Amino acid sequence: MTDVNRTIAGIVLMESITLTAYAINFVIDNVFQPSAGARDDAAKLLIVITDGKRSPGDLDLTAVIAKAQKAQIIRCAIGVGNDFANGSEAEAELRNIASTPEYLIKVQRYDDLHNIFEGMKAKIYNIKGTQGSSNESSFEMEMAQSGFSVRVTEECEWDCVFTLSDNPSAGQRWYPVTGSERCCDKQLWTKIDLSRQKSITPAMLSGIIRRQPVTLDLSWTSISKKQLMWLINRLQGLKELILSGCSWSSVSALCSASCSSLRLLDLRWVEDMKDSHLRELISPPSDTRPGQNEHRGRLPSLSELRLSGLDINDSSLRLLVRHLPQLSSLDLSHCPHVGDQSVNVLTAANSQLRDNLTAINLSGCNCVTDQCLVLFHRCPRLALLDLRCCKLVTLEACQHFAKDCSPSPSFHCSPDKLLLRDS
Structure with missing residues (x-):
C-alpha cells in the first residue's frame, strides 16, 4: 500500500457533513496571515476539494468568498463525484468558490486527482512565476509554509495532512x-x-x-x-x-x-x-x-x-x-x-x-x-x-x-x- 492509500484509508469520516465555507474562512483567518508565516508580497492560493453540496449550518458562502476576494486569494475549486452536474446547486457553489472558470475542475473519483496533477502544477507555477528548475523546490517549500494543505511531490502524490472539525x-x-x-x-x-x-x-x-x-x-x-x-x-x-x-x-x-x-x-x-x-x-x-x-x-x-x-x-x-x-x-x-x-x-x-x-x-x-x-x-x-x-x-x-x-x-x-x- 502506498503512502497515499494509507493516508486516504486513515481519513476520519465526517458523517456526511460538508462545511466548505467554515474551512475556507478558517484558512483566511489562520493561515493567510503574517503571524502564520504568510508574506504580504507573495501570491495567495487556496485549493478547495469538496465532494458535494454544503450542509445546513455552514457559514454563508457568498460572504466568505467576498472576504477571500478582499484578501486577494486565488481560489481553485475541485469537485469530486456525481453531485456537480451542470446546473446543479452543488456546481453553482463550486463556481462561486472558483476565482474564474479556469480554476473550476470536476472529477469523478479521488483517484482522478492524479490525472489533473500536471495541469494543476502548471497553473500554480504560472501564478507564482516560478517556471524553471532552479527555484521550484523553494516554491514548494513556500507553499507548505503558507498552509498548503495538500503536499505535491515528484511522484505525483497528494498527501492529505489536515481535516477540519465537522462540529x-x-x-x-x-x-x-x-x-x-x-x-x-x-x-x-x-x-x-x-x-x-x-x-x-x-x-x-x-x-x-x-x-x-x-x-x-x-x-x-x-x-x-x-x-x-x-x-x-x-x-x-x-x-x-x-x-x-x-x-x-x-x-x-x-x-x-x-x-x-x-x-x-x-x-x-x-x-x-x-x-x-x-x-x-x-x-x-x-x-x-x-x-x-x-x-x-x-x-x-x-x-x-x-x-x-x-x-x-x-x-x-x-x-x-x-x-x-x-x-x-x-x-x-x-x-x-x-x-x-x-x-x-x-x-x-x-x-x-x-x-x-x-x-x-x-x-x-x-x-x-x-x-x-x-x-x-x-x-x-x-x-x-x-x-x-x-x-x-x-x-x-x-x-x-x-x-x-x-x-x-x-x-x-x-x-x-x-x-x-x-x-
Whole structure:
C-alpha cells in the first residue's frame, strides 16, 4: 500500500457533513496571515476539494468568498463525484468558490486527482512565476509554509495532512488525520489545541500521543483525571501544559504524574482549586527516599506558572519559592488573598525567586498597595510588573518606582499601571 492509500484509508469520516465555507474562512483567518508565516508580497492560493453540496449550518458562502476576494486569494475549486452536474446547486457553489472558470475542475473519483496533477502544477507555477528548475523546490517549500494543505511531490502524490472539525460548536481549528506517517510528523504538531472541547474522546487521546506535542492546550475542557494522567505519563517531551478552567478533580492528576520536563503550567481559574491543593502539587512527593533531594518538587524545571483567580495564600507562595528553582514568570492576577506580605515572601533575602523573576502579574489584586513597589527593587532582572486594576496602588507610586530604577534601563509606566522595562 502506498503512502497515499494509507493516508486516504486513515481519513476520519465526517458523517456526511460538508462545511466548505467554515474551512475556507478558517484558512483566511489562520493561515493567510503574517503571524502564520504568510508574506504580504507573495501570491495567495487556496485549493478547495469538496465532494458535494454544503450542509445546513455552514457559514454563508457568498460572504466568505467576498472576504477571500478582499484578501486577494486565488481560489481553485475541485469537485469530486456525481453531485456537480451542470446546473446543479452543488456546481453553482463550486463556481462561486472558483476565482474564474479556469480554476473550476470536476472529477469523478479521488483517484482522478492524479490525472489533473500536471495541469494543476502548471497553473500554480504560472501564478507564482516560478517556471524553471532552479527555484521550484523553494516554491514548494513556500507553499507548505503558507498552509498548503495538500503536499505535491515528484511522484505525483497528494498527501492529505489536515481535516477540519465537522462540529461548528467546537470552534474552527485543524485536527489530525490518522493513518499517515506524515500526519504524525512531530515537526507539524509542536502545539495541539483542544481547548473548549465538550468531550475528549479516546481517538483524540491516541492522536495526541502519536504526535508528541511540545505544547498541549486542554483549557476549559471536561478531561478526566484518568485521561490527563494517561496523557502526561506518555508525553515525555511536553514543555507547556494549559489547563485553565478545568476542574481540580481532573488537574489533581498532576500530583501523581511525572512532570519534570514542564516549563509552563497554566492553572488559571481552575474550578474548586484551593490553597491546600496547590501545596500538594508543589511539594515533593511523599515517597521521597533518604538521600534524595528533599527540596526537589514535582515541577523542578518550571519557568512560568499561571495561577490567576485562585484562592491561595502566603504559605503556598513559600513552597513555590522553595521548590520551583527555575521560576521566572508568575501570574497571580485576581488572587484575592495576595498582598504586600505575599510580595515580601517572593522577594525575601532567602528567596531564589528574587534573582530569577523577570515578569509578575498582580493585576486585580486588591490587597496590594504602594508598599509592594519598594520590595520589587530587590529583583534585578524584573522586566514586567502588572499592577493594573489594583485599587490600592496609585499611578504616582508606579511613576516614582519607574524613575527610581535609573541609571539602569528604566521602566515605562502606562496610565493603567503596567510597568515595562525599556529594552
